[in-house]
Amino acid sequence: MKRKLKVAITHGDINSISYEVILKALEDNRICELCTPIIYGSTKIAAIYNKMIGIPPVKLGQISDPGQAREGIVNIINVIGEDTRLDIGESTQVAGKAALVALERAVADIKAGKVDVLVTAPVNKNNIHGQEFDFRGHTEYLQACFRDDDEDTDALMILCAGQLRVALVTTHMPITEVSAAISKDSVLEKIEDLNDSLIRDFAIHAPRIAVLGLNPHSGDGGLIGAEEQTAIIPAIEEARKEKIQAFGPYSADGFFGAGSYKAFDGVLAMYHDQGLAPFKTLAMDAGVNFTAGLPIVRTSPDHGTGYDIAGKGQASAVSMREAIYAAIDIARNRDREDMATRHPLRRQYFDKSPDNVVLDLTKDE
Numbered sequence: 001m002k003r004k005l006k007v008a009i010t011h012g013d014i015n016s017i018s019y020e021v022i023l024k025a026l027e028d029n030r031i032c033e034l035c036t037p038i039i040y041g042s043t044k045i046a047a048i049y050n051k052m053i054g055i056p057p058v059k060l061g062q063i064s065d066p067g068q069a070r071e072g073i074v075n076i077i078n079v080i081g082e083d084t085r086l087d088i089g090e091s092t093q094v095a096g097k098a099a100l101v102a103l104e105r106a107v108a109d110i111k112a113g114k115v116d117v118l119v120t121a122p123v124n125k126n127n128i129h130g131q132e133f134d135f136r137g138h139t140e141y142l143q144a145c146f147r148d149d150d151e152d153t154d155a156l157m158i159l160c161a162g163q164l165r166v167a168l169v170t171t172h173m174p175i176t177e178v179s180a181a182i183s184k185d186s187v188l189e190k191i192e193d194l195n196d197s198l199i200r201d202f203a204i205h206a207p208r209i210a211v212l213g214l215n216p217h218s219g220d221g222g223l224i225g226a227e228e229q230t231a232i233i234p235a236i237e238e239a240r241k242e243k244i245q246a247f248g249p250y251s252a253d254g255f256f257g258a259g260s261y262k263a264f265d266g267v268l269a270m271y272h273d274q275g276l277a278p279f280k281t282l283a284m285d286a287g288v289n290f291t292a293g294l295p296i297v298r299t300s301p302d303h304g305t306g307y308d309i310a311g312k313g314q315a316s317a318v319s320m321r322e323a324i325y326a327a328i329d330i331a332r333n334r335d336r337e338d339m340a341t342r343h344p345l346r347r348q349y350f351d352k353s354p355d356n357v358v359l360d361l362t363k364d365e
Contacts, residue, residue: 004036005116005328006066008109010102011041012121013128014080015087015095016305017315019049022121023058024317025324026074035328036069038115039076040102045086046076053313066114079105088311096127103138107145110296117297117327121320122305125172136172138300139291146294156193156292158266159276159302160326161283165202165266166275167194167292178271182214182227187235187268194266195244197292203333207265210255211236211248214270218249232270252278276302285318288326297331299323 012018023046026037039046043062050057060076061069069075080098087095103123109115120138135141143155158167169190170181191209198207212218213232215225222229232249239246250260252269256278261267269275280287280302287302301319309315 004034004071005331006069006114007035007037007117007119007324007327008066008106008115009037009039009119009324010099010106010121011039011045012099012102013091013095013124013305014042014045014084014098015090015092015310016122016124016307017310018121018305019046020053020310020313020315021301021317021320022046023050023053024055024315025321027055027058028321031321031324032072032074035324036071037074037324038063038066038069039074040079040106041076042078042080042082042084042098043076044082045080045084048086049311052311055313066109077105089307091124091127091305091307093127096124096130099123099128100133103141107142111145117299117331119320119323119327120298120300122301122303124305138298139171142291142294142296142298146296154189154193154293156190156197158194158197158290158292159279159283159287160202160290161279161287161302161322163265164261164279164283165198166279167197167266167268168270168272168275169268170271172272175271179214179225179227182231182270184231184234184238187211187232187270188238190268191235191239191244191246192242193293194268195239195246198266200337201290201292201297201330201333202265203337204265206245208263209239209244209246209266209268210250210261210264211246211268212252212255212270212274213249216251216253218251227270256282285316286322287319288323290326290330297327297334299327299330 043060059073061073063069063075063077079102084098085094106118110118125137139155139157156167157171158165169187170178194209198204214227218228228249236246252274289300289302291298301323303319306315
């Protein structure tokens with residue numbers, strides 16, 4: 001029987017819908033049959049929300065370290081004080097600090113091997129920002145946390161729901177900076193990263209990747225912008241030389257509007273809203289944000305803080321539940337892929353001299 005994965009769940013913004021979607025997701029007993037959930041948060045705040053949103057009480061086992069986590073129940077580690085102030089539906093610095101404390105503790109534990117995967121509830125990028133968190137979002141923060149001193153770690157944001165997977169060349173970047181960030185190298189790198197993730201994280205071999213253009217109508221042959229000609233098409237051509245099945249560039253509006261995405265295993269968009277606006281239109285309730293390219297597995301619901309409905313019991317937990325499922329599936333896929341490729345067969349080399357064919361297994365590539 002496979003060991004149940006320990007799933008670290010950070011509580012996100014305490015004034016938002018985060019606790020509601022966490023508790024609603026975990027009230028389903030089947031979650032504890034698949035994994036051992038560990039919330040990084042507050043038992044007091046969890047109890048307040050549990051009562052407020054009107055669901056059956058979720059039994060929480062309070063622990064101080066993941067090593068104490070018990071299977072079959074939802075575990076919780078208190079990372080903030082009981083006097084932490086709640087201002088439900090409002091963005092506050094207190095909430096930002098509480099979100100950061102939970103994230104830092106969970107990252108420390110996953111680095112130490114105490115938990116297996118990370119699921120993050122939504123944060124407010126404005127109130128969490130400061131000297132201790134000088135990043136535009138979770139993706140950039142985690143990339144910095146797991147960057148090797150000798151080798152850059154480049155994270156790739158992938159939004160996924162069922163067979164729809166949308167990745168981004170640029171993430172949380174002002175639109176005025178996007179064009180300058182689109183180069184042959186940057187696009188090629190993300191094509192390669194997406195290809196690698198589809199194979200290792202999603203168990204799709206020889207994946208088909210659609211690459212979107214940057215400009216309307218993919219530039220109309222250079223009439224509406226040159227990025228397709230100078231960067232995107234050369235990157236696609238180079239990827240195909242590497243035996244990656246990359247196609248495009250496609251005009252984003254027609255591509256999604258006509259349902260062309262259904263013919264591909266992954267879609268690479270050039271910037272945030274180009275990929276996320278159609279994705280959330282198609283899969284808002286069940287969408288998952290996955291950070292590929294890291295040595296650890298991190299997923300998150302694809303929605304934000306939802307201050308307008310916080311504490312009202314109206315938030316859907318589908319995306320949070322799918323984020324937990326996705327984290328487990330991706331971790332298992334990685335294990336299987338790593339096991340299957342751990343000891344590849346060596347190539348056979350032959351002496352090409354006449355009448356002397358010798359098998360040489362001493363060489364390795």
